[in-house]
Amino acid sequence: MYSFTCDYTEGAHPEILRALTETNMQQEPGYGEDSFCASAKKRIREATGCPDADIFFLVGGTQTNSTVIDGLLEGCQGVLAVQTGHIAVHEAGAIEFCGHKVLTLPQHQGKMDAGELKAWLDSFYADGTYPHMVQPGMVYISFPTEYGTIYSRAELEGIGDVCKQYGLPLFIDGARLGYGLASPAADVTLQDIAGLCDVFYIGGTKVGALCGEAVVFPKGNAPKHFFTHIKMHGALLAKGRLLGIQFDTLFTNGLYMEISAHAIRMAMKLKTIFAEKGIPFYIDSPTNQQFPILTSSQMAELEGKIAFEIWERLPDGRAVTRFATSWATKEESIKTLQQLIG
DSSP: OEEOSOSOSSOOOHHHHHHHHHTTTOOOOSTTOSHHHHHHHHHHHHHHTOTTOEEEEESOHHHHHHHHHHHHSOTTEEEEEETTOHHHHSSTTHHHHTTOOEEEEOOBTTBOOHHHHHHHHHHHHHSTTGGGSOEEEEEEEESSOTTSOOOOHHHHHHHHHHHHHHTOOEEEEOTTHHHHHTSTTOOOOHHHHHHHOSEEEEEOTTTTSSSOEEEEETTSOOOTTHHHHHHHTTOOOTTTHHHHHHHHHHTSTTHHHHHHHHHHHHHHHHHHHHHHTTOOBSSOOOSSEEOBEEOHHHHHHHTTTEEOEEEEEOTTSOEEEEEEOOTTOOHHHHHHHHHHOO
């Protein structure tokens, strides 16, 4: 049985495994002070066009989101996100566990609207009792969103302008960043992302690495004691070299974008198969996550042969499903799906 349930079912790209093996017996300092982390940071600074960027390697997405948000917020502050945002739905209350409320806004195909963000902030500060409330301290969005959609440059600029008006840092969750940037629908580059926010991260776990995320503060604007925050949140590896080697490999010879583009090509093939079968989509996603609406009989045809996620049950018995491709998706798996789906 082949799984399309998520984009981290496989281990790591062969080049990463090779690099880990070849450097295995080399002695290095711990906690990210090794030569591999230094090289990876240099490559990421070059790729983002941010020579002064502060870069940190953390073990996973949830730890990264909670560490960045907790590190940037004061105790009385919360973070603004859409209702479907990852931190609001699928992180088990990790942000609230750190003492910060997730303040939610409406979502539009997974995205935040700049006008609604401004209206929320205007209304908040127009209320004379706002000092008694959780204070908005930052804005969180993801690229791509939970629905595989991506923000245009204009949309990012609009949100960024509102953030600047209210003095709020903009944080972009990039767990699937490569897949967003590699989409034909994207009109932004990695350098653009770096220039349009205050902090973002480059996802490794979902994009070819065994584990790990690279947090980038583009302007050298990391909060005070951020390294200590990483350790407090259990996101710091003693053998930091594990993360350094992986990101050094991913950012050598364009590998990160190369494997991201492969995932998008596979997703578009998958999308075409569903469309040719007359199967509707819940949302038009231009990235590696596709959301076809399947009947119970169509799902039964795939049972035990193709794994996928049920995203939402519909009243008529159909279901919104999620099929995710990745850097490791094989074309033969797409052809198998094509033969099975009715």
